[in-house]
Amino acid sequence: MDFDNWVTPASNYAEAQSGNYRLRRRETLTGLYGVQDIDHLIYHDTKKEITITHLEEFRDGEWYDWMVDDPTNYIAMVKYGRESTGKVVTAGLGLCLVAHELVKNDKVESITIVERNEDVIYLTAKYLPEGVELIHGDYWKHLEETEIEYDTIISDVWASRNIFEQQEPFLTEVMPKHFELRSKFPKAKLVFHGYPYISDIRLNNVVKDGVFSR
Numbered sequence: 155m156d157f158d159n160w161v162t163p164a165s166n167y168a169e170a171q172s173g174n175y176r177l178r179r180r181e182t183l184t185g186l187y188g189v190q191d192i193d194h195l196i197y198h199d200t201k202k203e204i205t206i207t208h209l210e211e212f213r214d215g216e217w218y219d220w221m222v223d224d225p226t227n228y229i230a231m232v233k234y235g236r237e238s239t240g241k242v243v244t245a246g247l248g249l250c251l252v253a254h255e256l257v258k259n260d261k262v263e264s265i266t267i268v269e270r271n272e273d274v275i276y277l278t279a280k281y282l283p284e285g286v287e288l289i290h291g292d293y294w295k296h297l298e299e300t301e302i303e304y305d306t307i308i309s310d311v312w313a314s315r316n317i318f319e320q321q322e323p324f325l326t327e328v329m330p331k332h333f334e335l336r337s338k339f340p341k342a343k344l345v346f347h348g349y350p351y352i353s354d355i356r357l358n359n360v361v362k363d364g365v366f367s368r
Contacts, residue, residue, distance in 0.1 A: 160204035162223040163254040167207055167281060173273035174212040175220070182206055182224070209249055209278065220274075221248035221310075230357055231255055234345055237355040238262055240305025245293035247274050250281050252308060257283045263305075268293040297335065304339055306355075310347035324349065 170177050181203040209221040221227070228251055235255020240263050244252055247269035256265050266287045269275055279288055289296060293311065297304075309331065312323055332352055335344055343354040350357055 160206070160225065162207070162228045162249075163251060163281070164207040164223040164249040165205065167249070167278070170277055172276045175271070175273040175277055176210050176212070176217070177277055178208045178210060180206055180208060207249060209274070221251075223249055223251060227251070230347060233357050234308055234347075234355055235259055238306040238308070238343065241302060242266065242306040242308065243268065243297070243302075243304045244308035245269065245311050246271070247278055247282075247288065248310065250278050250283075252310070253282055253286050257285060266302075266304075268296045294331070297338070304342050306343045306345070307335055307339060308345040308347065309335075310345075312348055328352070 167177055169179060182205075207223045208219055210217045211220045212218075231251040232255050234252050235258060238256055238259060239261045242256055242262055242264065243266045244256075245268045247267055253265060253267060256262050264287070265285065266289060267282075268289045268291055269279075270290070270292050272290070275288070275290060282288060293309075297307070312328065328346055328349055329352070332344065332346065335342070345353045345355050347353075
């Protein structure tokens, strides 16, 4: 994939900070960047600097990315938005990217986002599109207690800096949650962002002739 320009719903968010979270914008370096099995591609080629919005968390004396609107993440959110159906629930709020894509889909009946962190809500909830329900609470507890029969469940709660950190929670957290949700919501589409091989929405047919089309 080759990108000459890059714009997402988060491109115009104001830089700000609340507690241990902040919104920052940075220019990426040119070069090759890995992708998460998008159309079975290995990398995207950034031939000139593009501007990326970062939602960062401060912990252990450093700032870490919690969510970014780089090509890999945003393209995934576009795909999730296109392929979701019925009643949709997602965690967490992040940069509101998937919400902006879900509202474009006529097959989506309702959109619920569950976010537990007040600072994230303060920073980005103002950018949610109309018609999205935001619940301040624990995502897993909500799914455990809800009587709503969700049709699409998008879990985007594991942040990592590299592929090694990404694999750490796979057996101890991701797979157990996969089995729990599959048991309670047997007919739902389950999405675990960052783990495409156990997600029901696959990241294919997104790019045509090397070009990403929104």
